[in-house]
Amino acid sequence: MPYEFDFQSYVQKREANPNKKPLQLQNYAFIEDIEHQRELSENGLIQQAVSLGLQAWQLAKGRKYKAHAVEIDASYDRLSSAWTETCYQFKHTGLSIKVIPFQKELFTPYSGKTGVYFGISPMACTLPSSTLKFLFGTGLGALDNGHAPYLTLGRFFDDITRGFWGKATGIPEVLIHWREAAMITQDRAGMLACRDISAAIMAIMRAHLDWDNTEIMREIRRYHDGLDVDWGELDVEKRVRAVEAFMKSDIYLKAGGSPISEIDAQVHDIFRMVF
Numbered sequence: 001m002p003y004e005f006d007f008q009s010y011v012q013k014r015e016a017n018p019n020k021k022p023l024q025l026q027n028y029a030f031i032e033d034i035e036h037q038r039e040l041s042e043n044g045l046i047q048q049a050v051s052l053g054l055q056a057w058q059l060a061k062g063r064k065y066k067a068h069a070v071e072i073d074a075s076y077d078r079l080s081s082a083w084t085e086t087c088y089q090f091k092h093t094g095l096s097i098k099v100i101p102f103q104k105e106l107f108t109p110y111s112g113k114t115g116v117y118f119g120i121s122p123m124a125c126t127l128p129s130s131t132l133k134f135l136f137g138t139g140l141g142a143l144d145n146g147h148a149p150y151l152t153l154g155r156f157f158d159d160i161t162r163g164f165w166g167k168a169t170g171i172p173e174v175l176i177h178w179r180e181a182a183m184i185t186q187d188r189a190g191m192l193a194c195r196d197i198s199a200a201i202m203a204i205m206r207a208h209l210d211w212d213n214t215e216i217m218r219e220i221r222r223y224h225d226g227l228d229v230d231w232g233e234l235d236v237e238k239r240v241r242a243v244e245a246f247m248k249s250d251i252y253l254k255a256g257g258s259p260i261s262e263i264d265a266q267v268h269d270i271f272r273m274v275f
Helices: 007-016 031-042 044-068 077-089 129-144 148-161 173-194 197-208 213-224 234-246 260-271
Strands: 097-099 107-112 115-120
Touching: 031 044, 031 173, 031 260, 044 107, 044 148, 077 129, 077 173, 107 129, 107 148, 115 129, 129 148, 129 173, 129 197, 148 173, 173 197, 173 234, 197 213, 197 234, 234 260
Parallel strands: 097 115
Antiparallel strands: 107 115
């Protein structure tokens, strides 16, 4: 029987499972992420592409990834501890991580035939605990906000367009814009997990730039000293500024702060683009 994915069924199953209850789904998510997912879920052609794309990715790469993956255990004490703490924050239990040797992303969820699993790159395993918590938060944020199937579909497009699916023709514009909006939601979840702007900057820079930790730490020190920072790429600075805006929200501060709608408006201004 072919593997099929249906967004509404996915949401219903997650809501029905007490061990996978989302962390107030609509609370911290970027409004454009929510709206684009609504569009995606109502688009029959895209849902068919998700189903076919997941099947194709599983056949082309998914089996290889799982075959070479190593599940973390007690020997990965620092990773295991950070993962357990982050899962507790997001009210998850029983979720495992696999170290995948050739994974490009630092940390990400995958949609498979038997559900969602998480992969971490060997390089990410060497990062500080606070940065790991940020990464783990982004992954759990992706899970809780229904991103996993679309992220897996994105990997399929990456494979067939050699990493330039956002610039390729024939890919629905709403899916491209969703990817940008989803990243903001994931970064917010990362901040809720680590509550450390330095950890967020480290993770964001490592994801975008081929810099070592010493170079990145130099710029983080300049950031805290109020000096000009070499962000390497404009996308890095935009993500950091969006995280800074979220840190002023009532959701992040828990008492006081600005309504999330005002923070979303600030993020629109930071990115200056139509999502």
